[in-house]
Amino acid sequence: AQTVTQSQPEMSVQEAETVTLSCTYDTSENNYYLFWYKQPPSRQMILVIRQEAYKQQNATENRFSVNFQKAAKSFSLKISDSQLGDTAMYFCAFTRLGGGSNYKLTFGKGTLLTVNP
Amino acid sequence: DSGVTQTPKHLITATGQRVTLRCSPRSGDLSVYWYQQSLDQGLQFLIQYYNGEERAKGNILERFSAQQFPDLHSELNLSSLELGDSALYFCASSDRQAQETQYFGPGTRLLVL
Numbered sequence: 001a002q003t004v005t006q007s008q009p010e011m012s013v014q015e016a017e018t019v020t021l022s023c024t025y026d027t028s029e030n031n032y033y034l035f036w037y038k039q040p041p042s043r044q045m046i047l048v049i050r051q052e053a054y055k056q057q058n059a060t061e062n063r064f065s066v067n068f069q070k071a072a073k074s075f076s077l078k079i080s081d082s083q084l085g086d087t088a089m090y091f092c093a094f095t096r097l098g099g100g101s102n103y104k105l106t107f108g109k110g111t112l113l114t115v116n117p
Numbered sequence: 118d119s120g121v122t123q124t125p126k127h128l129i130t131a132t133g134q135r136v137t138l139r140c141s142p143r144s145g146d147l148s149v150y151w152y153q154q155s156l157d158q159g160l161q162f163l164i165q166y167y168n169g170e171e172r173a174k175g176n177i178l179e180r181f182s183a184q185q186f187p188d189l190h191s192e193l194n195l196s197s198l199e200l201g202d203s204a205l206y207f208c209a210s211s212d213r214q215a216q217e218t219q220y221f222g223p224g225t226r227l228l229v230l
Contacts, residue, residue, distance in 0.1 A: 033217045035218075043223070043224055044119075044223050044224070045207060045209075045224075046119075046221075047218070097217060103150075103211065104162040104173060104175060105150075107159060107161075108159075
């Protein structure tokens with residue numbers, strides 16, 4: 001079974017600064033995807049960024065980027081130029097690929113990020 | 118807006134009752150997933166349907182059931198409700214070409230009194 005661990009229950013950052021959220025995972029699989037989802041106060045789950053395990057290049061989406069370290073099973077999210085709208089709970093998630101996969105997501109417990117003005 | 122719709126947004130009911138939550142996936146998506154988000158359990162996978170057929174079950178109670186209809190919308194039925202079933206229930210969908218990436222609906226907040 002896969003597990004996802006987010007060791008930082010809460011973090012805060014000043015507006016316009018950079019913050020990094022940590023995520024580690026445990027799996028014996030070789031083919032998988034990792035995701036960061038954002039859940040603002042509205043409670044909507046919003047996909048932020050995704051990374052395929054096969055790709056060595058770290059994914060980037062505008063101000064959001066990841067540091068994917070496959071050997072260390074680490075998948076951190078960096079938010080640059082933080083904005084007040086980035087205030088949300090951030091969830092790291094894992095899904096395995098390959099035969100027999102149903103693509104269900106396994107989530108970490110989340111990190112509550114507060115961006116202060 | 119993800120394109121996934123869920124109704125109702127809020128539901129308040131009493132213990133022992135039965136409720137039905139509805140989900141319409143994004144246009145063209147064949148897969149529907151149901152997740153439960155509660156304070157003590159976090160986000161947990163319940164069940165998945167693909168093109169009308171059940172594909173996988175997760176931590177779904179026997180009191181809960183689901184189905185996916187020919188028009189691909191899905192319903193999650195929760196019966197004999199208990200206080201502990203109070204949670205946010207999400208539906209997500211993915212398309213056949215990229216099944217690993219799921220897009221979530223706004224959720225249904227269930228409160229059992």
